[in-house]
Amino acid sequence: MKANITHSSNWPYSTTIYWTVFTLNGTQEVQGTEWSFTTAADPTRSIPYLETFDASTSLPANWTGSFSVSSSHGVSSNGLYKNLYSYSTSAYVTTPPVGPLTDNTTLQFDYRYVEFTGYPNTAHTLVAGDKLEIQISTDGTTFTTIHTIDSSNHITSTSFATCSVPITQAKVSQGDIIKAKFLATRGGGDYYLDIDNVYFRHISAEPAISITPESKSFGELQINTVSSAQVFTIKNDGGGTLTINPAIELIGANVDQFQLTDTNSYPCELGSGETITVSVAFAPTSLGEKTASLTIVDNLSKTEHNIPLTGTGADYSISVPYLNDFQSNINGWTILDVNNDGKKWTLTEEISPNKAMKIVYNPSLTMDDWFITPPISLTKDTTYNIRYEYRVESDTYPENLGVYIGSSPTPAALNTLLNDHFEISNTTFSLEQATFTPQTTGIYYIGFHGYSDADMYNLYVDNFRITFENSDIVSGIASGGNVSIIIPPVHSISPTIDISNLPQSDATVTVIAGYADVDLPNAGLSLTLTGTSFSGAIITINHNLGFVPAQIAYRIEPGTWNLLTSSSPGVSNWNETTVTFTLSGKAAGDLCFVFPQQEGQTLPVTLSNFTAVVTSENFVNIAWMAETETNHSGYNIFRNEAKDLENAVKINAQLIDKGTAVGTQISYLYTDFEVYTNMVYYYWLESVALDGTSQFYGPLTVTIGDPTQEPMPPSVPMVTKLYNAFPNPFNPNTNIRYSLKEAGKVKIEIYNMKGQRIKTFTQEHNSPGYYQVSWDGRDENGRSVASGIYLYRLTTGKYTSAKKMVLAK
Template sequence: MTYTSITGGTKLFPTGTNTTYDNEVSAAIPLSSPFTFGGVAMTTCYVSANGFIAFGAAPSGTNYTPMSSLGSTTGAISAFGQDGGFSSSDATQPIGNHEVRYEDLGTEFVVQWQDHANYSNRSTERLNFQIRLVYATGEIKIIYGNCTDPGTSTSNSTPHVGIRGNSTTYASNVNSLMIGNVPSGTTCDWSKAVTGSANNSTMLFSSTTNASVKIPAGLQYTWVPGTQAPVRTFAAATAITNNAATVNWTAPTGATAYNVQYRAVGSCDWTNLVGNPVSAATATITGLTQNTTYQVQVQALNGAVQSVYSHIPNAAGTGSGYASTGSFTTTPNCVSTVTGLSSSSLTPESATISWTASTTPPGNGYEYYYSTSSTTPISTVTPSGSVGAGVLTADLSGLTPSTQYYYWVRGNCNGTDKGVWSSSANFTTLGLCPTVTAPASSATGVSVTPTITWNAINGATGYKLKVGTTSGGNDILDIDIAGGTNSSYTLATPLNFATTYYYSVTAYTANITGPATACTVRSFQTVCNSVNLPYTLDFESVTTPALPMCTTVINSGSGNLWKTATAPTGFTGKVLNYSYNSSNAANTWFFTQGLNLTAGVSYRIKYKYANATGTTQYPEKVKVAYGSSATSAAMTNTLADHANITGGTATNTFVDFTPNATGVYYFGFQAYSLADMNQIYVDDINIDVTPTCSEPSAVAVSAITTNGASISWTAPATAPGSGYEYYYSTNSTAPTASTTALGNSTTTSAPLSGLSPSTTYYVWVRSVCSSSDKSVWSIVATFNTLCGTVMAPFTQNFDSGAAPNCWNNVNPTATGTDANLFWKFSGNGDYGASPANNGKAAGTYAWVDASSPYAGAGTNTVQLVTPSVNLTGLTAPLVSFDWFKNHSMSTSTTVSPSSYDNNKLTVEVNDGNGWVVIFSDNTNLNQWRTVAVPLAASYIGATIQVRFTVDKNVNGNGYFYDDLLLDNVEVKQNPNLATSETVAKDHKINVYPNPFTETLTISDVSKVQSVSIVDVSGRLIKTIEKPSSELQLRDLKEG
């Protein structure tokens, strides 16, 4: 058949300006003449981008199985039914003119898929095919043009081809085709397809499975309306001999004769039965080959009327024989049944198989077949090998490591006659990754000269051992250990103490250098030695909740254990943490690494500790001690006992001590709180020789101004002979011993000057005992200088998600600290002010939460005040801001004030002479509104603050639906507006004339909820609710 493309008609997909299509379904397409399908005259059809057409109703866009998925359709014709199409997101689009179109030729209705593809193989496949409906005869033709070989993906690689009526019942309403990789490696292409055996029968199209199962150009499948039902029911084949068999079936209604065809499994072509057509529902096939599996298909006849051929029955007649088992297998001339299969002598690339001799030993020995597939070989398959008479074993070589193989054996009576294949047995070749026995994975306390051991692998010729300081690394060792029986290696060069190492052991053979997948890399940690001072432990190197290397934890009770955690406020990074147990008291010890100390030397241990914050305090208890081993019994030297730790403020402390004997000592922190308390945090543990010059403590900051402050501190027990030095910075990085001080003092205080306003500073102090003996720097103190006056123009967009510096978030009448009585800067509004309505991301505006409390103290005065702004330089100062209020009881965009009050926003300005209202409004609109208010001339050159007050309970009837949002506050030069304007974003609203005398016109009043009028001093004069487009303002006084 010649494939004739259509170029006229109508292109369906891609639609519009799109260049790709995927899952599209057309609208109903009218047919120029009724087309009879399933006894119904169809006048329209629907085209799916997934390779099929449907009748009755549009199929789902994700219907990829049209023969077995009905939906609302009453019929379907599928040429390549599966997930087809292309992706618009592919960076490089596949070549080709990908489209689906139809054309009504008057005699035929044609639907064409051009350069189509399986979606999963869209980069390589180009498929061209048509569905043709012949009006006059009712014929259905599926024709294929040039089609590429199938792609490599196995996803969606088994399309549906066939026709379906108004149900998915197989046989009576589904007539589909099928072809697969049967037997494995078949050369049969789509022209050799057979009738499907179920409503979900498919056609293979995947080069990964078998590239030979492809579509020849010009292939045509035709369905012609007929009245004869096909053969659908079979009985078991009977009278099977070495050269004949009888097949049996149930006669369908109307059938008077039958054509029978047969073929050996593996053959693509059929042989007609001698004597066709037969009149009875049974036929004996003769002239067959012994020990061969055959497939059968039958066609029902009624005079000149022919049905389609039946599906291929299986041996029982109850299922599909389209498999290697076929419809029946002739008996062998060679009666030799092999049993007792077993395997031995496994290596990574070889094995020995053996079996029990058959009762009648075959004259020519045995043949064997092995494969990684469990599919039983057919009689005509080429054996993998053979052995002579009397031999009951075979050696297999050239195998792949770590692979499961299946094998079968049969007798070889002579050069022609073979027995049936035995039942299968299987074995798995050895892998090249030996079982490692030491060190165990993640072992700790391993010797610095460890012996690595493993179980030798049979057949290996040597091993590759790698040791490194990174996973998979070989910077420590990379060595070949010749000899497959070797099973250990001891490192000659000592490793470092307290270090994590990674290692792997891989076997190799004479032919294979290593496994396809790398062997597991394991790790171990070498033993921890005692270390010299100074010793610092800040927990920053851990992955919480793990402990630092060379530290240990024990539980002497039934509470929880020490762990590490993310640091709370007042600490940095990560900390040691004990978290309460609701039922059991704490009794857990944390121990440091062993430290080398000398008798008679004074040492100092420093650390910080705290409880958690909270209104209710649950006191915690921590004891600090040291001893000769990391056990609770050895902690005989108590250094500190903090028996009542409350509050979330970190306390820095130190203790000096002198051991009586030289040795290795461990320092322990015991949590011994009662049950159901709170949290203990410990950090920055430091142990060193007691300094000869001690640092000051309790650094405090007072008298903070915009550019200065006073610092003070507590002198150490022995005051330094040369006073103190101090250092301050806007960077929190602590100074070192070599850092140059920024000032000095002979007292315990000092002034700081020349600082920047509104800035965070960090300050440290150290003692100067002499020019060559200075203490370490003290614990840092932090402070913020006061806010200074900022110069106009001034702007704030609230995009940081936090309160802006130097803004005052206050509520003068609130008696509590509930967050809903203050402005918020993170999170988002809800109901009518939800992100879907206001259009802005959370944390990019300031807002007042209308939630409870919405009655009582503080609900009328939720205030946000700008920094002081100097207007010098502005000849016509202007205050502008964006606000959003959309009172709604749902997240709908519809304003729904309900029966509750509207919250009100009031804006005021203060130049030192009191607050003056310049704006006040409580109206609603589902969009941001920009308000611009010019200030009176009296404000020129002044310093002002702007206050935004939200009243959540205007008339004692507040509720939680009315969140109010604020953004983009500006104090700037007025762009010469004589009329204060409120402009709704994204809506062009013009107010004119400007200036006006008696009448003011608004261009689009549909979006205006209210108009506020202020005088030149900034006072609110009048508010007009729901204004008309023309405002009569002749009653206003001049000015």
């Protein structure tokens, strides 16, 4: 015989229960076997109870439901998550029993909604039907909703938000044991719901202040712009009434570099769980680190709560030419999410290893997103070329892109349309160009505006550059010291450059290509290579000119021009399409090449030296050395008392066309007798070609005596003295001035701050007078020295004197 017996009592947890069956046979009772079992351990979590989900990627003990745990879905580690889409429209997770409750028990948790595509970089915007219900039950079966998160109270963001829900005010009593359920329902879209840091706690019956976040670092920001605002939440985390008074304010050393927005009235009273918010933005107007504090005073401690604020003012201003191929960073660029859907332009991998700017679709909202350049300084009546590349992910989903220019990095100020690309369908990058000629000199910004319809796909922009007319800029990354760079057509010329044996094997080489933009007669195609040292590199320029150039000018900036010909050392290839040579000299600076415009043309003159020296009689000797002179007519010298070539006066009566041969060079000297002491003069040298075209060198600066005193004719000095260098600071030239009471030998030595002598001048003067030497910031080997403080020392007879000067590049 079988019998089923059900016992309805609530057995205590962790208790052993014994039972026996007795058989009654008439009046005789027969005892059967004794059995036992032990009830389950008590699953109730005592309060405070915090679950971080970090112990495992499975649901914790006594948690049940359809959510999962993963390391990529928490605030900093593991978290709960569920993908909700058309075939998975609801999900839940239930906590273990928690209690007992008090009159001030609160459930707090972190959560976010993030799109499935591109997770976690794109926020999901809640639509009708999307919601997360917080429910509780005292019997584990019947649940009551006490709070709902939906489109009316959720702020779209990829960051976690913290939600705090009072429990004891929702039809439960002190001492109750409850279970809580998170019930998610989908209204539309394909997204993840992440939940982390579920926290049951008893709050104080007394007021308690909490401030979130507790600090803010704004990082680096372009000066004269304003960051996105950081919202600070001040909350009464206890009971009673919390009073904030006086008004919240900013204090500190750089309070003027931050902006506080506060619409609250004071004194401000907060009941239990109530909050107020203020926002702070970073608005640097100068370079460097900035600090301030957000100060809040409550009626509890009567002390200041100081929230640290930091930020660094930076200058990412663009100088033309400029290239961003988006392979490294977008420092200084402005990203605007105008429709506030959490979907923004991001620097991301396009097709490995290439990176580009990308914006993804919103299934329900029209795209309204900008990325905007740093400030660009443009000159009135100068024409600039703006180039970029763009494509879409799929031709099934056409995208829209507008390109604008304006005076501020805001949509309202970007009001001049450069290009409008409507219904883009190309899935490979297409090159586009616009030109812009500003009517006024000033600061401008270029903005890319994605405005595609809802539920499209992905839009990309790459290789943005701005150059002068008839020029372009491209870059390439070397591998094993080798790099090939294809340059877009410039003035109908399509050059390429191949470089091998670079000292830095993985260097990024940038090439600026132009035409007739270098101040040399007959200058045509110009190429400037920058980004690394080119010393010892083998450089092949496929110029594709269609003729054999007679000469090529080159220099290592900021040095003087040199000439290459087919017979120059290191040249291994020279024809109508290609030039190959090895750069044997030191090449720490940018490397520039200039080709002639036409066959047979030369680049007439190259100077290796141009100086101006004050004589003992306080006259000025102007000397220069020509490396080459081809199709050359002669020279003129111009002088002015201001740094203004346009109004300078030609001081030579006739063209200077006769010099002295010094080996393969030609030396020239001209003395300016029409000068006064206590004056500053500027000199320019004009080189005149046979066809009448000119090239100017200079200016050189000469100081005679003390410019603060009344100008007067030269006089013989009464003392031997070393004067202050002028200018000081300088870049790259300065004049070291001195006077001699009597004739003699003079030695001027220049030292760096390590005590190393880097340059020596030796002079012998046959009469007393005022003298000076000009230093061009180079050492004995002709290499440019670094910015910094330098000592210069004069030694003559028994007199020695030293002073400081600053090279500021």
